[in-house]
Amino acid sequence: MAVMAPQMGEKSETNGANGTHATPPMPGLWITGIASQYPPYLLGPEKLDEFAKRFFDVEKPGLKKLLQINKTSGIDTRASIGDYQTGFASRPEAPTLADLDKFYRRAGVDLAAQACRKALKEWGGRPCDITHTIAVTCTNQGNPGYDLLVARRLGLPHTVDRMLLHGVGCAGGLAIMRAAAQVASGAASRGKPARVLAFACELCTPNVRHDLAEAAACADPADVSIAGVLFADGAAAFVLCNDAGLLLPQDDAGDDDGGRDSGRAEPLFQLLEWDNATIPDTMQHMAFYAEGTGFRTVLTRDVPSFTKTAIGPMFRDLLPGFREKTELKSLDVADFDWALHPGGEAIIQGAQEMLDLTSEQLRATREIYRTRGNSSSPTVLAVLDLLRKMGRGKDHVVATSFGPGLAIEMSLLKRCRAGDGV
Template structure:
């Protein structure tokens, strides 16, 4: 897809927004499909229709390993009952916070700045509901100033990694207008695998096997972080990783029931409709069209399209990845980072797209411009256009 007209969304003037450090952190356990098989067989009758369907799906996702904070052979994996919400909360606020701190330290070390110079934090999670939020615990462990400007997002699910990028960008632009530096630490963390026991239990109780939710065979654990600065907060000695050029978000009408995540007494209930991939793929095409004219201006070309960019696509499943590739006309190498993260780490919700961005920058044959996009409950779509600062500029 190419755009030859300049729309009123065009933004010829650089915004001066820079990602100067980026880090992703995965827990040490990598669980293959056979691990879920043995776990389920130990606790359930595998001839139950819902269980049988879940185990069949477990081997058709295209996921080779899922990153997990714990294995299925100790702790809650051996208990007769699923872990309670209280137990999952306690695990997140210890192990989840520790994982997030590790991701933040990677981003801060690459930035090579002083944590005490961080002016804002923007955080997100959908697998913890604690108050005060987990961001306060992370900030304390990192030694950030008590007066740091904190923002904690909720309810955005898998779109969270780019929602915090959008929020940070808006905060940084506001700081620029006020003549102030912005050095914003953004982080996302999800612990989804402790909820696997709930998902398997739900599958065992499901009266209609065709309605079994695939979440138990899909989600994983991870944390990711980045530091975003405006021009006033950028140190002269620091070489940025990415320049953030433009962004957008939207809700897809009449799709609010296609992706849901609600708290119940013994876990989180997930809804993933079969229509989700179709809606997500269609929304990507529309949003690219709204943003591409402004990127054409910065690429110094009217003959510039989405296929000329690398893609950090949230790997919500094979159908979404394949659908976006087909609709946008992307060569295989444009989605190689997305497919690798999906295959080796799976979908860890909000941090996943940031993990894709992190992996992408270490690959060969990269493009100067990058499209990052993710989907969340609503259905919501988030998209950012970035420029890789380590790739030589090209003129199209």
């Protein structure tokens, strides 16, 4: 039977007597598993000093300045895939970009797969039930993307819908959350379940020889990039489902053959609002470029001032929608825990002062920064993962991160408590 389009003056899916089109209800978006994975080595500032002395003249003005910052960064230990004694660190020559690529596609894939397995276990479903993957990295540029290697390692179906983001740097953890939300919402509009496995992985410390060499070549200490004393290694993953995706399909074998009854994943967070933007005229202040001898990082001293002034306006733009969805009209800054990307001490301190946040609201951000450093894209997800394990906390969470562009990403989430009836 042919479906007739409404004629002029007729109403289709109207809302009330005024004939306006009804807005379809927003689908539920649920994080049902989240995990972070750090490599085994935790290196104090003294390890970088020792490493630098083996290969460079540490009295060079730029390098001397960098090593001074190393002692006052606020990072007690950085997560590292190596020990600064073996592998690339023991060779007389620095690794090339080809060396870094080959290493990432082994060690990085291993690390990402570990994070994914932990998130999948908490979700409770099977790898074959994942419908989409969304991944991000800035420390590997190979094709096919590392996301395919991770999918193969996990035994995901060859039909899984894959997406790999690039060019977003430290903003990547929330960029994949935004993309997962859009994908899951799109699936819901088609009446389909979405069970999205999203993951981020960065290996930054293998690039430290390049960072130190750039600092040694920097004639003006005021222009030195702090990347060499800031960035660490890590991976994180989460599973995001729409309403239909919360249902866990039954094993094909059925109960008589040891199959699993269909069930329902238990949500950890409900994702209610999100947004991203670029801060005008700031592109030159943060960048990450591939060169023959490694990656060149640009981080100017102006980054903290730009980021701290961007957080408040985006939060204010998202807050009315969040209030409406939670039916809590008085919610404000103080009612949220803040999973702030720990891009550096100045960024954390600037955001705290600008928004009048308490140390308690930023407890997970500071703990990750102090004990693991900044591992770029997965870091904000690691903060969110830790935050939920640090006591009951507030019912609502803001997650925000920044990357090249300068870009800002923000997500507003509601914790799912036992008895909420989710």
